Amino acid sequence: MPKPGGGDEGAGPRHVAIIMDGNGRWAKARRLPRVAGHRAGAEAVRRTVRAACEMGLEALTLYAFSSENWRRPATEIADLMGLLRRFVASELEEIARNDVRLKIVGDWRKLEPDIVAMLDDAIARTASNRALTLAIALNYGARDEMLRVTRRLMREARAGEIDPDALDEAVVEARLDTAELPPLDLLIRTSGEVRLSNFLLWQAAYSELVFTDTLWPDFDAAALSAACDVFAGRERRYGGL
Template sequence: MTDHRSFSAPTYGARHVAIIMDGNGRWAKKRMLPRFAGHKAGVEAVRRTARAAQEMGLEALTLYAFSSENWKRPESEVSDLMGLLRRFILADLAEFEANRVRLKVIGNYRALDPSLVAMIDDAIARTADFGPTTVAVALNYGSQDELARAAQTIARKAAAGEITPDAIGPDAVAAELDTVGLPPLDLLIRTSGEQRLSNFMLWQAAYSELYFTDTLWPDFNGDTLARALEEFGRRERRYGGL
């Protein structure tokens, strides 16, 4: 098994990795446990993976924590997820500060409960000047919504005469996305064996490598991440060229 402690992500050229964290429910079902137990184990996987990402030298790790479609889940499950998020911030902010890891949140998180928004804003502010590792958490995030919000911002600028239509290119769009300031996405991982993007980072994944693993998210760790990065290092990225 790979020892992630001796692994260096820059060796393989990866700066930014994103993960669709899937399989909490199936992990719990296999063990005849309630779904909440799977989500709680998933939080532990977040901790392990964030620590490993910093040890490996990644500049950015983006985690799909709660999608804009997850509101369709039972109210009790949504409440459990929000409670876990609160506890994660309370319990882990000190570790983020001690390790100088910057926290970023993407998605329309301001639509969440005001007290939770205040906690998130405080955590973001307290880690804003840290680096070089950033952990970005996608909350109430949907890529189509992100692109629509970016288009609205650009349209308002054009209507105000701040930009001309001819000036609207890929860079102008990227500058209005939630991921502005993060390195380009190199590798997108999805756990649990599913092979779809589920409305996650559609723009950013245009030229990223995709990696699918049967590992359920609560079982994910630094070794799993290292194997994904090793596979990434073996791939040849042409960006449409020869």
């Protein structure tokens, strides 16, 4: 297994993001309700976080609930929010014990107040942890993120806090939801779909993309390691020769 590094060919990634797709198809193939697929997906999250810690990744970002997911049936949204509550309640001790820092990306403060309070507590309790940053994308959409950044920059410009002519990529990146994370090295999507689905569009500009047919509930340490091996075998030129 390659050592995470995210730089030269042969080095592994420092920051991995995953579009966790396929819970519904996993359940359908087993003639189970969709919520059963989401529950199995929560187990895959546990496995993957543990594997990321063991591999020495610096950051793992998981696409848990998009801003477009509000279009799903109300019963499914309720099931997903219930799973989120249970996951935070049941996993916080292990996350803290394993020196994992929790970060939430997206417009997550628009979630229900009790969920926001749970997440605030989890973020505070893990703030000093350093082994791995686990970023969970909730009510996240990359276009929404860019709109939020744009509005903030406009407010700062009107207040005379920034000079519009001095704007550069670093100024934008400092205001992204992922500002505290290492650059995104590797983006994985499960279930055979080959698209980004409005996820980390700015951050993925030079990341390596790996698409796997594995449905998310079946994703495990071996699948994560295999994707990192693919990453390590690629040459990253960033537009150069």
